[in-house]
Amino acid sequence: MSCVGAHTAIVAVGDELLAGELADRNGAWLAERLAALGRPVSEVRLLGDDEPHLARSLGELCERHSLVITTGGLGPTLDDVTRHAAARAAGCELVVDPAVLAGLEEAHRERGSAMPASNERQALFPRGATVLANPAGTAPGFRVPVGDAWLVALPGPPSEMRAVFERSLAPRLDALPGGGTHRYRRRLHLFGLSESEFADRAGDWMRRDASPRMGVLAHSGILTVKIEAAQGEGDEAEVLVAGRLADLRRRFGSRVFGADGANLATVVGEALIAGGTTVAVAESCTGGLVASKLVAVPGISAVFREGFVTYADQAKVERLGVDPDLLREHGAVCAPVAEAMARGAAERARARLAVATTGIAGPEGGSSEKPVGLVWFGLAQDGALRSVRRAFPPRGRRAVQEWAALTALDLLRGALESPRDA
Amino acid sequence: MSCVGAHTAIVAVGDELLAGELADRNGAWLAERLAALGRPVSEVRLLGDDEPHLARSLGELCERHSLVITTGGLGPTLDDVTRHAAARAAGCELVVDPAVLAGLEEAHRERGSAMPASNERQALFPRGATVLANPAGTAPGFRVPVGDAWLVALPGPPSEMRAVFERSLAPRLDALPGGGTHRYRRRLHLFGLSESEFADRAGDWMRRDASPRMGVLAHSGILTVKIEAAQGEGDEAEVLVAGRLADLRRRFGSRVFGADGANLATVVGEALIAGGTTVAVAESCTGGLVASKLVAVPGISAVFREGFVTYADQAKVERLGVDPDLLREHGAVCAPVAEAMARGAAERARARLAVATTGIAGPEGGSSEKPVGLVWFGLAQDGALRSVRRAFPPRGRRAVQEWAALTALDLLRGALESPRDA
Numbered sequence: 001m002s003c004v005g006a007h008t009a010i011v012a013v014g015d016e017l018l019a020g021e022l023a024d025r026n027g028a029w030l031a032e033r034l035a036a037l038g039r040p041v042s043e044v045r046l047l048g049d050d051e052p053h054l055a056r057s058l059g060e061l062c063e064r065h066s067l068v069i070t071t072g073g074l075g076p077t078l079d080d081v082t083r084h085a086a087a088r089a090a091g092c093e094l095v096v097d098p099a100v101l102a103g104l105e106e107a108h109r110e111r112g113s114a115m116p117a118s119n120e121r122q123a124l125f126p127r128g129a130t131v132l133a134n135p136a137g138t139a140p141g142f143r144v145p146v147g148d149a150w151l152v153a154l155p156g157p158p159s160e161m162r163a164v165f166e167r168s169l170a171p172r173l174d175a176l177p178g179g180g181t182h183r184y185r186r187r188l189h190l191f192g193l194s195e196s197e198f199a200d201r202a203g204d205w206m207r208r209d210a211s212p213r214m215g216v217l218a219h220s221g222i223l224t225v226k227i228e229a230a231q232g233e234g235d236e237a238e239v240l241v242a243g244r245l246a247d248l249r250r251r252f253g254s255r256v257f258g259a260d261g262a263n264l265a266t267v268v269g270e271a272l273i274a275g276g277t278t279v280a281v282a283e284s285c286t287g288g289l290v291a292s293k294l295v296a297v298p299g300i301s302a303v304f305r306e307g308f309v310t311y312a313d314q315a316k317v318e319r320l321g322v323d324p325d326l327l328r329e330h331g332a333v334c335a336p337v338a339e340a341m342a343r344g345a346a347e348r349a350r351a352r353l354a355v356a357t358t359g360i361a362g363p364e365g366g367s368s369e370k371p372v373g374l375v376w377f378g379l380a381q382d383g384a385l386r387s388v389r390r391a392f393p394p395r396g397r398r399a400v401q402e403w404a405a406l407t408a409l410d411l412l413r414g415a416l417e418s419p420r421d422a
Numbered sequence: 423m424s425c426v427g428a429h430t431a432i433v434a435v436g437d438e439l440l441a442g443e444l445a446d447r448n449g450a451w452l453a454e455r456l457a458a459l460g461r462p463v464s465e466v467r468l469l470g471d472d473e474p475h476l477a478r479s480l481g482e483l484c485e486r487h488s489l490v491i492t493t494g495g496l497g498p499t500l501d502d503v504t505r506h507a508a509a510r511a512a513g514c515e516l517v518v519d520p521a522v523l524a525g526l527e528e529a530h531r532e533r534g535s536a537m538p539a540s541n542e543r544q545a546l547f548p549r550g551a552t553v554l555a556n557p558a559g560t561a562p563g564f565r566v567p568v569g570d571a572w573l574v575a576l577p578g579p580p581s582e583m584r585a586v587f588e589r590s591l592a593p594r595l596d597a598l599p600g601g602g603t604h605r606y607r608r609r610l611h612l613f614g615l616s617e618s619e620f621a622d623r624a625g626d627w628m629r630r631d632a633s634p635r636m637g638v639l640a641h642s643g644i645l646t647v648k649i650e651a652a653q654g655e656g657d658e659a660e661v662l663v664a665g666r667l668a669d670l671r672r673r674f675g676s677r678v679f680g681a682d683g684a685n686l687a688t689v690v691g692e693a694l695i696a697g698g699t700t701v702a703v704a705e706s707c708t709g710g711l712v713a714s715k716l717v718a719v720p721g722i723s724a725v726f727r728e729g730f731v732t733y734a735d736q737a738k739v740e741r742l743g744v745d746p747d748l749l750r751e752h753g754a755v756c757a758p759v760a761e762a763m764a765r766g767a768a769e770r771a772r773a774r775l776a777v778a779t780t781g782i783a784g785p786e787g788g789s790s791e792k793p794v795g796l797v798w799f800g801l802a803q804d805g806a807l808r809s810v811r812r813a814f815p816p817r818g819r820r821a822v823q824e825w826a827a828l829t830a831l832d833l834l835r836g837a838l839e840s841p842r843d844a
Contacts, residue, residue: 291710296823
């Protein structure tokens with residue numbers, strides 16, 4: 001295969017990646033970082049823990065790329081074969097690095113345990129390799145020349161891989177010939193539009209030959225639009241991309257909730273913190289998912305009062321003061337109960353803002369009148385109440401819960417953006 | 423590259439997979455299903471939305487494999503290029519399938535909306551292709567011969583990809599020559615051991631040439647061990663694998679919490695349901711994550727009473743009856759507060775069993791005495807109380823919360839397994 005313009009290949013190693021136990025997250029992260037650094041990735045390959053096959057693939061990839069990066073297979077167990085395969089591809093033997101070995105032993109002493117014998121394997125490197133220190137774990141990476149290419153081995157755990165990449169590899173990439181055009185990329189995130197609705201309103205910007213290039217990705221109600229352009233000498237790419245970002249914000253208004261690395265929970269959490277708006281959550285069908293997303297935001301303790309996971313009807317009555325007659329008459333999934341839950345949460349937690357969820361996550365419990373996927377949301381804001389109905393696609397209990405939790409966060413966002421309308 | 427014994431390749435298509443916006447989950451799932459069906463996957467490749475490059479890669483892969491399966495790139499937008507690339511690789515043109523077009527229009531009419539013009543693209547197929555119906559979404563897949571190989575295009579959303587695979591592809595794979603040995607695989611899941619501790623106690627079973635083969639994967643305190651063997655005529659593989667499973671259960675006892683597709687929340691939730699054991703949860707640092715994991719289990723409403731996300735100290739006092747003096751004297755992260763939270767949750771929700779979490783998720787709030795990652799757990803069981811201390815690796819707020827939530831579930835599991843010890 002001829003790879004015209006191909007600089008970099010990524011190989012994620014591990015039987016578990018080919019066996020359904022684990023989805024590779026390293027390839028995508030590396031590919032994005034490398035593209036920004038002018039080393040666009042032409043392919044990511046997932047291969048198993050088979051030393052001869054891995055060695056052969058690495059050798060072949062090194063003939064056609066200037067940079068080949070592996071992730072994984074550097075652990076202490078016998079099914080970790082990357083260092084052996086790399087040595088074979090580089091045509092050299094493995095040798096113990098005494099400094100790394102001493103560091104491994106020291107790390108175990110500090111934790112008060114003897115180093116398991118199997119960990120010694122992690123001090124082996126191809127002769128002539130440069131060790132890449134791992135500030136986040138026990139397995140260092142390494143870099144070894146194979147012909148004109150660099151073969152780089154990074155650890156598999158994402159936090160360790162990223163730490164080694166940023167500290168020991170990214171700053172040295174310029175020393176490797178063949179770097180290409182840096183690419184400038186931004187992302188915009190929208191909530192509450194389908195991919196088709198978006199394409200109908202913005203499809204003219206999405207042609208393959210358009211500049212800047214635009215692509216879109218849908219997930220649980222979130223639509224992520226990426227906009228990118230090749231960087232030349234000046235700032236043309238930044239200007240092009242910024243212009244399209246502004247176009248999108250004009251065309252889609254408050255559907256846009258953030259840019260780049262933003263996620264919905266963080267946007268909402270930080271807006272709550274910035275405004276000093278106290279908040280509470282009352283959850284039935286989402287069962288704590290809304291609260292857990294907010295509590296993942298650092299610093300949220302300044303405004304997040306409390307979450308009520310009132311799954312049973314009795315808990316709705318006792319904890320939130322929902323009228324039992326309301327539950328008997330309408331059932332738990334209806335507008336008045338959603339509003340009563342939100343009011344109860346706001347009042348009892350003494351919060352200015354509260355959101356409530358009550359719905360049918362499935363797989364059982366649906367009816368023709370109230371199908372699986374139906375969720376009512378209640379919103380209490382400074383004493384005012386309103387409710388919103390959504391029917392999510394019934395794609396499994398967890399999918400309904402996730403989509404509903406994000407919708408609850410988006411309702412909080414809307415309330416913070418336009419308090420008068422709430 | 424020669425691929426001896428290679429039957430199947432998987433190509434996941436989408437710039438988003440090469441750009442960090444999305445991790446591919448389809449490749450791993452397909453690889454596992456295909457291996458069980460005697461079509462081991464020799465590689466998974468991630469490629470971008472570049473039609474000529476994709477077409478060339480598909481053509482080359484079809485020369486070396488009997489089965490090449492793509493996922494993704496079948497959506498309605500202009501950056502969905504898989505059908506065009508497949509037609510190019512197959513050397514034929516694209517034609518509209520009238521039945522599929524009518525179905526798309528009908529589906530939109532039922533939802534009360536006109537079909538967006540861009541959706542017509544989803545009715546295009548390479549001439550001579552067999553359409554593979556999509557019971558879970560709008561984009562059908564297809565299968566088209568390329569030389570002696572089958573080129574199969576499946577949609578990208580995992581639920582749709584799986585539905586099309588199981589319904590229209592899996593039952594027909596035997597019609598394709600070159601099927602190999604079916605593999606028999608089981609998995610065992612443990613909680614509370616590190617990968618190194620496991621390797622030191624079971625490393626002798628993990629050599630590459632061992633039969634059955636064994637591999638291990640660690641994630642947030644969960645250790646997943648897979649055991650597999652090639653299936654011949656008789657049931658030797660099943661016997662070998664079952665024997666090793668029994669060895670592991672003997673060696674690791676109650677550390678083992680489940681097999682195969684089991685997950686910790688489901689194991690705990692189903693045990694609670696089976697025993698009719700009512701349960702409540704009180705969460706500080708995990709902020710609803712424990713509750714949300716339990717509530718993801720279908721049927722949990724029979725036993726799950728209520729969750730208290732008492733994030734603020736005041737909520738711990740008002741909602742759970744924690745003594746304010748205790749909080750003043752020891753702070754929120756200590757054994758007596760954890761136990762008081764568990765007791766309060768059990769009593770107020772009238773549940774037989776309750777677990778509580780209180781700890782320091784970070785990134786701020788740690789001290790030398792109570793570092794980030796420190797979590798106290800409380801357990802109330804039929805009126806008896808106990809507490810457990812854990813220090814998790816400080817690998818980020820979300821990682822500490824996840825590990826702590828799983829530990830809370832494992833404490834519930836332990837309480838259900840040996841009620842006397844609790």
